[in-house]
Amino acid sequence: MNRSLKEQAEKALGLLRLHGEPKILVLPNVWDVASARLVERAGFKAIATSSAAIANSLGYPDGERISRAEMLAAVKRIAGKVALPVTADLEAGYGSAPEDMAETAKAMIEAGAVGLNLEDGTDDPASPLIETELHASKVRRIREAASALGIHVVINARTDVYLAQVGEPATRFAHAVGRANAYRKAGADCLFVPGVYDAETIGRLVKSIDGPVNVLAGAATPPIVELERLGVRRVSFGSWPARAALGLFSRFAHELLERGTFTTLSDWAIPYADLNTLLT
Numbered sequence: 001m002n003r004s005l006k007e008q009a010e011k012a013l014g015l016l017r018l019h020g021e022p023k024i025l026v027l028p029n030v031w032d033v034a035s036a037r038l039v040e041r042a043g044f045k046a047i048a049t050s051s052a053a054i055a056n057s058l059g060y061p062d063g064e065r066i067s068r069a070e071m072l073a074a075v076k077r078i079a080g081k082v083a084l085p086v087t088a089d090l091e092a093g094y095g096s097a098p099e100d101m102a103e104t105a106k107a108m109i110e111a112g113a114v115g116l117n118l119e120d121g122t123d124d125p126a127s128p129l130i131e132t133e134l135h136a137s138k139v140r141r142i143r144e145a146a147s148a149l150g151i152h153v154v155i156n157a158r159t160d161v162y163l164a165q166v167g168e169p170a171t172r173f174a175h176a177v178g179r180a181n182a183y184r185k186a187g188a189d190c191l192f193v194p195g196v197y198d199a200e201t202i203g204r205l206v207k208s209i210d211g212p213v214n215v216l217a218g219a220a221t222p223p224i225v226e227l228e229r230l231g232v233r234r235v236s237f238g239s240w241p242a243r244a245a246l247g248l249f250s251r252f253a254h255e256l257l258e259r260g261t262f263t264t265l266s267d268w269a270i271p272y273a274d275l276n277t278l279l280t
Contacts (some may be wrong), residue, residue, distance in 0.1 A: 005109075026173065026234075027048035028237050028239070030048070034278070036081065036082050036086075046085050047084045050237075050242060053242030060243070064094060072108060074113040075112075078140055083214075090116045101145070102145040115156065120159050120160040126258050129159070154190065155189050184211040188211065190234055195216070203230045213231070216235075216237070218240075252264040
C-alpha cells in the first residue's frame, strides 16, 4: 500500500471510530472548499458533503442529474484542502448494478474520500425505492472494492422509506427497520433514515436498528443533546446549510433592488482578509 492509501486507510478508521464515541457525530454538510474549511476551523471532527448542494452549485437539480465524474471532482477538491476525513454523499452510487459500485468505490477513494452515503431512493413515484436485496448487493460490492484497496470506507446506507413517504404511515417503521438491518448485514457501518423528526420514532428506530443510526436534521428535529440521549450516533444537515447561504444572498439581492440598501452584507459577510487567510 502506498503512503497516500495508507493515510486514507487511517482516516477511514478514524471516521469509523467517531461513530462509536460517547458524543454524537455532528456533520454540518458542505458544498465547496470554503464551506469545508469553515467547518474544519469551527472544530468539527469530520467533513460531510451534500450531493444536492454540490449539484446545485454546479447548475444541476438534485437526483443524480450530475455525473459521477463531476461530483467526485468537487469532492476531490474539498478532500485535498482539509485535514479531516471526508465522507461524500454519492446519492445512489451513480449506477444501477452492483458492479457499477466497484467503479464508484475506486473513484471516491481516488478523490480522497473515506466514507459515503448510498441511498435506496429512485425519484420515481411509481417505484420510489430499489429492491432491498439489490441495494444490499450494492453495499457489499462497495465494501469488496474498497477492501481490495486496503481501505475500510465508512458506508452510510440510507433508506428513503420515510423521506419518500413510501406505503401507508403505519407500515413505514417496520419497512425502514427491515431495510436498514439488511444493509447493516451487507456491510454498512451506519444506517441513515432521513425524514423522521419526532423523538419517539427516532428512539424506536435506534432500538430496533442493529447499528449506528444517522438522522437528517430539520426544523422539527430535537436538539443535538436530545438526539444523543436517544442514542443517535450521527446527525447531518443535507443541503440545508447551502440553501440557507443562498437564502441570505437572496435576501441581499431583494434588499438591494427594493430598498437600495445592503445591510445584509454588512451584518453577515465574512471579512475579506479572514476568508483569504482561511484558504491560504
